[in-house]
Amino acid sequence: MINLVSDTVTRPTPGMLAYMMQAEVGDDVFGEDPTVNRLQDKVAEMFGREAALFCPSGTMTNQIAIKVNTNPLDEVICDVDSHIYQSETGGYAFNSGVAISLIHGVNGKITADQVDSALKPGHDWQPISRLVVIENTSNKGGGSYYTIEEVRPIAELCKRQGLRLHLDGARIFNALTETGEDPVSWGRMFDTVSVCMSKGLGAPVGSLLIGDRETIRMARRLRKVLGGGMRQAGYLAAACIYALDHHRDRLKEDHKHAKQIADVLRTKPYVKYIKPVDTNVIIFGLQDDIRDHHFISTLKDNGILAIPFGGNTIRFVTHLDVSGDMVSQVCDTLNRLSP
Numbered sequence: 429m430i431n432l433v434s435d436t437v438t439r440p441t442p443g444m445l446a447y448m449m450q451a452e453v454g455d456d457v458f459g460e461d462p463t464v465n466r467l468q469d470k471v472a473e474m475f476g477r478e479a480a481l482f483c484p485s486g487t488m489t490n491q492i493a494i495k496v497n498t499n500p501l502d503e504v505i506c507d508v509d510s511h512i513y514q515s516e517t518g519g520y521a522f523n524s525g526v527a528i529s530l531i532h533g534v535n536g537k538i539t540a541d542q543v544d545s546a547l548k549p550g551h552d553w554q555p556i557s558r559l560v561v562i563e564n565t566s567n568k569g570g571g572s573y574y575t576i577e578e579v580r581p582i583a584e585l586c587k588r589q590g591l592r593l594h595l596d597g598a599r600i601f602n603a604l605t606e607t608g609e610d611p612v613s614w615g616r617m618f619d620t621v622s623v624c625m626s627k628g629l630g631a632p633v634g635s636l637l638i639g640d641r642e643t644i645r646m647a648r649r650l651r652k653v654l655g656g657g658m659r660q661a662g663y664l665a666a667a668c669i670y671a672l673d674h675h676r677d678r679l680k681e682d683h684k685h686a687k688q689i690a691d692v693l694r695t696k697p698y699v700k701y702i703k704p705v706d707t708n709v710i711i712f713g714l715q716d717d718i719r720d721h722h723f724i725s726t727l728k729d730n731g732i733l734a735i736p737f738g739g740n741t742i743r744f745v746t747h748l749d750v751s752g753d754m755v756s757q758v759c760d761t762l763n764r765l766s767p
Contacts, residue, residue: 536569
């Protein structure tokens with residue numbers, strides 16, 4: 429089966445597995461796992477910040493970021509398609525006791541003017557606008573990405589208004605692959621940054637939260653109370669180090685594969701529309717007389733796994749376990765389908 433469900437389905441490469449087995453480990457709850465410490469230092473330096481914290485998932489790093497950047501009865505401002513709103517089980521309310529203000533951006537991207545318009549004046553009956561979250565790349569936006577010049581006005585507005593700014597950078601390296609921008613320039617614009625290692629980079633587990641030393645000290649306590657303290661996590665951290673050292677440059681290949689598939693989809697009568705394909709995510713809508721569950725079943729019968737994505741849409745995601753030959757097979761199948 430050709431698995432286009434997500435870039436989270438990747439499996440460690442032989443080189444990554446060998447590197448993991450050589451890792452020096454300790455007890456990370458005590459801060460004594462040398463490989464975890466090396467990963468945290470590496471990522472913090474990469475983004476020009478003081479410290480980083482290794483966590484089991486991007487949901488955890490985002491939820492910790494919301495907690496350290498807000499107080500109960502505050503408000504988080506984000507795009508309506510943001511992962512923290514759509515895919516984290518309402519954790520912003522459950523874990524942090526905050527409200528959320530939704531902006532309707534374009535393909536998951538918001539502007540400084542939209543953020544400014546969303547700010548509350550501070551009446552007693554309103555939450556306090558406190559934190560802005562942007563997602564780069566935007567999953568539900570079809571893998572769309574921001575450039576530094578697009579984000580800078582948002583960062584400047586946040587600074588003027590005393591707002592905190594968090595980057596959900598689950599696929600930040602996919603964005604940087606396209607823009608060629610320096611991670612340090614991104615890290616310095618945000619109070620906190622979340623970076624996922626288990627998507628396009630291909631590590632089996634793990635995300636990191638990046639920030640100043642005091643914020644990460646607080647984040648470490650929150651990781652513990654959320655059950656995210658790990659023991660000999662160096663084997664997992666080693667996979668992340670390997671991924672950063674060996675898999676970043678190849679992300680461009682995933683983007684090329686996604687565009688190849690998108691080019692075919694645009695010609696198919698069963699496709700109603702397709703979102704712009706900027707990185708490795710392809711989201712397309714089906715014609716009204718074709719049901720998403722039927723289309724998914726037809727794909728599976730032809731050796732392709734994918735998922736429905738709401739509103740009679742389908743999502744494909746390319747990744748390191750999808751080869752060029754597999755992409756050709758997907759394109760041939762899409763050309764033959766008559767759902």
